[in-house]
Structure formats: C-alpha cells, structure tokens
Amino acid sequence: MNKLAFLLLGILLTSSSGQKSELDDIRLVIFFSVDQMSPHLLNQYEPLYTGGFRWLIDHSIQFTNTHYEHGYTATGPGHFVMASGQHPGPNGILGNYWYDRELKHTVSCVEDTVSKVVGYEGDARSYRQINTNTIGDWLKNRHPDSKVYSVAGKDRSAAMMGGKHADLALYYNWRGSFITSSYYIDALPEWLIKYNKKLNAVSYRDSLWTRSLPFEVYDRYAHEDFLEGESDRYHSEPYSPVFPIGFDADASDKDVVEGFFGFPWMDRATIDLAKVIVHEEGLGQDKNPDILFVGLSATDAIVHDYGPNSHEAMDAMLKIDRCLKNLISTVEDVVGLENVFFVLTSDHGGLALPEYRQKMGLPGGRISRPERKTAIQDVFILLEKHYGSSNFVVNDGLGFYYDLGRMREMDIKKTDVDTIIRESVEKVTGIARVLTKDEIFSSHSGDTVLARLKNSFHPVKSPDLWILQKKYWVTKYPHGTGHGTPYDYDTHVPLLFSKAGQKKTIVSRKIMMVDIAPTIAAMLGINIPKGIDGVPITEMQK
Structure with missing residues (x-):
C-alpha cells in the first residue's frame, strides 16, 4: 500500500475524524449495485419477493426520488459516482469507453496498460488512471486495517466500486472465470482458484433458463412473453424470444462462456463468490469496518435484450431475490446482521422496449x-x-x-x-x-x-x-432497449439503506446519487474529502 498516497489524501480531508459514528457497531458495509435496475424493476415485483430483496426493503430507509445528475448514463460513470461522490465528466470519466485523442483509439474507463492479468486470460483492469478517491479509500485512510473488496460481472463495475486502494477487485473475463489484475495482487488466492474450477461455466451448455414461478404469475405482472422488439438468444431457429432459454445446439465453448454472462447464472455466481469472500477474507470480524461491493451485471444484459417489463427481467429479479437471501443468511451467521449495513442501488435506469411503449399508447421509437x-x-x-x-x-x-x-x-x-x-x-429520425x-x-x-x-x-x-x-428513443436496433440519456427514466434509480431493526421508511424528496458515498462516510464516522459534489443525506444522520 502506498503510504505517501494516504498521507496526501489525509491532507485533503476535512477534520471530522474522531466524531462519534451514527453506527458505531457497524463492522461491515455491503453495497449492492444491480445493473440497469430502474425503480420499476424493484417496485413492480415487490409483492413477489420473499428473500433478500424482501429483507432489504422491509428493513430500509428507501429514497424513491433518487437521480444521477450526469447526462451519459452508463455503467462506468454510474459506479464511479456511487463510490466517489463526484460527477464523472470533470474527473475524465466520459462513459464506458471513449476516443482518446492522444492515443488515437478507443479506451476503457478502467484501462490499465501497466498491469497484467493474474493467473488467467483476459483484460487487466483497475482504477489506476483515475485521480480521485472513493469511499473505500476514505475508509482505509481512517482505518488502515479495514478491508475493501469488490466483485462484479463487469470489470468497470468492480474497479470503479473498489477504488484506488481496494484489497481486491474481481470481474468476469468472458472466458469462464473471475479474474483480477496485478494492480491488486501478484498471486491468486487459493479460494479463487477453487471457486473458478467449481464454477465451470462451460458446463452450462445444456442448461435452460426457466421460470421460477407459474406462467400465469408472469402474465399478471409483466407483458406477454412473446413481444416484438425483444432479442432472441437462439440464432439458429425462427424468431421466438420466449422461455425456456439456452444455447444453440451448435454453440462453441467460446459461445457458452461468453453467453453465460447474459443469464441469471452470472449474478448467482457473483453472489456466491461474494459469500466466499466474506468467509475466506474474514470480513466484519474486528473493530475496523470493512466494505464489500457486489455488482450484479447480468441484469443489464437481460434488460437490454428483453426490456424491464418482460418475463425475463421479472424472473431475473426473482432469482436475485433468492440468491441474496442466501448471502444475507451467510452474513448473519458469520458477522451478525446487527453489525452489517446494506446499500442497494443501481448504476443507471432504463427505458421500456419502444414496441411496448407504442402498444401502450406512449411515445417511443428506435433510431x-x-x-x-x-x-x-x-x-x-x-x-x-x-x-x-x-x-x-x-x-x-x-x-x-x-x-x-x-x-x-x-x-x-x-x-x-x-x-x-x-x-x-x-x-x-429520433x-x-x-x-x-x-x-x-x-x-x-x-x-x-x-x-x-x-x-x-x-x-x-x-x-x-x-x-x-429524442426522449423515449433508443439507439438499440433492431431489438432490445437501452439507456445513456440525460432523461429522467435513465437517471432515476432505487436507493435503499438497510439494517437489522430499521423500520421501513419511505422518503420522497429528491436525492442525488453523489450523496451516497459521503452519507456512508458520515455514518461510519470517517473523513469526507473537501470538494466532492455530494453531501451526507440528512435523513440518514438522525
């Protein structure tokens, strides 16, 4: 760890250290980011939740009017904002990728040309090129022995959430394994090697994604299963975007391990790996608070393909609900829920399929x-x-x-x-x-x-x-839906702060997503850097 970097960071911080934390008993913060989870996705299916979403909602202060205040609403900028408390553009985060004038080619927001992938194939990614710090860095400045881990399907989600001094950021390599770069470690922990071997993503070749509940329940809460405008995962058959969903019979191993990312199995694998991290790295086991960021990335692919009102999006949320229940149970056994504070949000919202909007008599179209x-x-x-x-x-x-x-x-x-x-x-047109x-x-x-x-x-x-x-128009063509605009449907996301013993509370005033990181910092009694765009949320300080 770079001690000089921490010293310089300390100089930039305010002098609020030593103040009593609002949550002195918190030993672990678990931060869930569900990719492209518009408020509709969380709220529409709430009556059906019986697991992790149910617990998080029932024990939450829920802010129903939370928005990003930047215009290009995408994964990289969204995760940067939620962890740093700053708007992305002035800090050089233009999107997931952008054209670099000096290099004369497109670069990733988490580009790292210095580091190497450790132990597997894939792209080395990190927070190296970003100059600002995140909530995890602020925490380590106050508590050097605190641990900060992030795991996500997407590399940009994991690296952005983890920040400069994360102990480890793990992400899927589209080849069947979760990987990291030498920016974080030089050798893989044995538990990760064992986990990837057990994951065996290529073995999902013959698996089918099926509904969790009876068909009629989906018909009641979502639009019809066959809707023009949805993408069809099967390429060797006539267009029919309906359940069950799997891989083409002639799919190669490469097709399977890449396609794995777009199924609920990806988010289940991410949550399972989060449980391994809690166990193996001893999170929440001492007085130094730890942070675990969990980015559920498959929802983005699913909503892009089928839209947020689809049977598929609904089922993905129901499956996450069940998996989160298992993670929360693990945390209860290992750490004790009285010692854990949860955050649930998303990196951006999204728009319904244009065909669905048109069917409902609403404006919308495809460019x-x-x-x-x-x-x-x-x-x-x-x-x-x-x-x-x-x-x-x-x-x-x-x-x-x-x-x-x-x-x-x-x-x-x-x-x-x-x-x-x-x-x-x-x-x-559009x-x-x-x-x-x-x-x-x-x-x-x-x-x-x-x-x-x-x-x-x-x-x-x-x-x-x-x-x-134009408003309500998407660039996805000819199927699927998208995000990335400055309009409210793309900036509006759920925001829940949850803890055992918390009575369900709804707050409807407008909140900015840049407020999340300073809110967590204030609750943990750690210093908030001067000059960030966000401020602690008042309702969380009572």
Whole structure:
C-alpha cells in the first residue's frame, strides 16, 4: 500500500475524524449495485419477493426520488459516482469507453496498460488512471486495517466500486472465470482458484433458463412473453424470444462462456463468490469496518435484450431475490446482521422496449442504425468535398472529435464543420439535436438536460459535438432497449439503506446519487474529502 498516497489524501480531508459514528457497531458495509435496475424493476415485483430483496426493503430507509445528475448514463460513470461522490465528466470519466485523442483509439474507463492479468486470460483492469478517491479509500485512510473488496460481472463495475486502494477487485473475463489484475495482487488466492474450477461455466451448455414461478404469475405482472422488439438468444431457429432459454445446439465453448454472462447464472455466481469472500477474507470480524461491493451485471444484459417489463427481467429479479437471501443468511451467521449495513442501488435506469411503449399508447421509437450510418457517411463525403480531406474528424459512438491543430493548418472554421455535421445528422429520425461542447459548457442549471450533459463532459477529453437522441428513443436496433440519456427514466434509480431493526421508511424528496458515498462516510464516522459534489443525506444522520 502506498503510504505517501494516504498521507496526501489525509491532507485533503476535512477534520471530522474522531466524531462519534451514527453506527458505531457497524463492522461491515455491503453495497449492492444491480445493473440497469430502474425503480420499476424493484417496485413492480415487490409483492413477489420473499428473500433478500424482501429483507432489504422491509428493513430500509428507501429514497424513491433518487437521480444521477450526469447526462451519459452508463455503467462506468454510474459506479464511479456511487463510490466517489463526484460527477464523472470533470474527473475524465466520459462513459464506458471513449476516443482518446492522444492515443488515437478507443479506451476503457478502467484501462490499465501497466498491469497484467493474474493467473488467467483476459483484460487487466483497475482504477489506476483515475485521480480521485472513493469511499473505500476514505475508509482505509481512517482505518488502515479495514478491508475493501469488490466483485462484479463487469470489470468497470468492480474497479470503479473498489477504488484506488481496494484489497481486491474481481470481474468476469468472458472466458469462464473471475479474474483480477496485478494492480491488486501478484498471486491468486487459493479460494479463487477453487471457486473458478467449481464454477465451470462451460458446463452450462445444456442448461435452460426457466421460470421460477407459474406462467400465469408472469402474465399478471409483466407483458406477454412473446413481444416484438425483444432479442432472441437462439440464432439458429425462427424468431421466438420466449422461455425456456439456452444455447444453440451448435454453440462453441467460446459461445457458452461468453453467453453465460447474459443469464441469471452470472449474478448467482457473483453472489456466491461474494459469500466466499466474506468467509475466506474474514470480513466484519474486528473493530475496523470493512466494505464489500457486489455488482450484479447480468441484469443489464437481460434488460437490454428483453426490456424491464418482460418475463425475463421479472424472473431475473426473482432469482436475485433468492440468491441474496442466501448471502444475507451467510452474513448473519458469520458477522451478525446487527453489525452489517446494506446499500442497494443501481448504476443507471432504463427505458421500456419502444414496441411496448407504442402498444401502450406512449411515445417511443428506435433510431435506425442504417439511417444513422448513412448520415455519418454523408458527413465524411461532404467534408471530403469541401476540404479535400476528412481526416481531421473522428466519429466514435455519439461523439465527433476534431483535430483542431490540423483544422488550423487547413484554415478550416470549426463552426463550418459543426454545420455540416448538424445538417446531416439532425435529419435522422429520433435525433433531437447535435450539441457543441461550448453549448453544453455554457448551459445553466435551469436546463436539466444540458446541465446533466455538462456533468458528463470534460473540457479537454470530451468530443466537440454530441448527438442527443429524442426522449423515449433508443439507439438499440433492431431489438432490445437501452439507456445513456440525460432523461429522467435513465437517471432515476432505487436507493435503499438497510439494517437489522430499521423500520421501513419511505422518503420522497429528491436525492442525488453523489450523496451516497459521503452519507456512508458520515455514518461510519470517517473523513469526507473537501470538494466532492455530494453531501451526507440528512435523513440518514438522525
């Protein structure tokens, strides 16, 4: 552990150390993040929960109007916010991936070109490139012997939650194993090797995902099982996105271990590994409070494919409910629930399938991928026509990046290029506006959409132009749904703080997700860094 880093961190912190904690008996904080869990997913099926969700809800202070206040709502930025208490853009977290002007290629938000994967194949990931600290780092500054672990299906979820000084961040490698990088450790713990061997993801080749409850229960709480717009996991049969769901008969081993990620089995495996960590690493066993972050990533793939109102999304939540019950029971036996504090939230919300919204008489649609592709191709054709070259503009996702130095050499006006791109892209059905970086940075708090986009932008790293889709339109095409906008349905997430003995309480006032980390810090009596965007939630200090 870097002692100098902790010393410098301590200098930046406020002087609140030594104050009595609101929860002096807490020895373990368990932080659950369920990927793309809109409030609908938690609330719609609440009457059916009998396990972990049931316990967490019944023993919670629940904040029903909680929002992210950044505009590009995705996994990397969301997990950064919940752990750091800061908006992502000013800290250089533009999304899950973005185009790096200096490197001239797309990079991951948890890129680590220095570290190596330990013991397995996969990508080395960590918090190395991020300069700010997280709740786990604040905790270790106050209690150096505290332990901070994170486990998730996605690498960006695990690394973002764990922070700079996590003892270990584990994530799925899409090859059948949970892995980590040499940023954290040099050799794998024996318990992880045993766990991966037992997991044996390739053995799920002949497994089928089936419903947990009778069909009629799903018909009562969700839309019909066959709905146009859902994705179909089977590729060698006619389109039929219904239960049961498995792998094609000719699926390769690679297909199976990669596809495993998109089934409820992935989240069960993550929760099972969290139980192993509690046991093997002795979490919550002394006066130094520990933190365990658990990121359930399969829900994102499932909701992307089938939508939040589907039989599949409903069943995924029911299966998580059962698995969380087992984890909570384990924690009760090992640590004692009176010594544990739980947080439940999500990294972003999401939108119902456009076809479902249309069926319900609500606005919504899909942005045609071919139409969008043609519009972008037209941009580069026009640039070539006007300037004899287009190599000063790069399109990456929803952004256009300019080589301003090259443009100056060619005496090209930025505003002229803006106009060419806007006139082409804004013709695409479902596109609201093409915004310049200057427009976003000059926005005021009265414009919620632009204010949120501003919190996703960095003055140097962000694109020069940004494509904003219309409200209730998705870029997923031709099936599935998505997120990533500054609209309320993507920023709105559940937030529960749960503890044994807590009476169920509902708070409806608006809360910002940047408030979570400082709230946990205040409750544990640890220092909160100056200059972060969030503040402790008042209701949690009573």
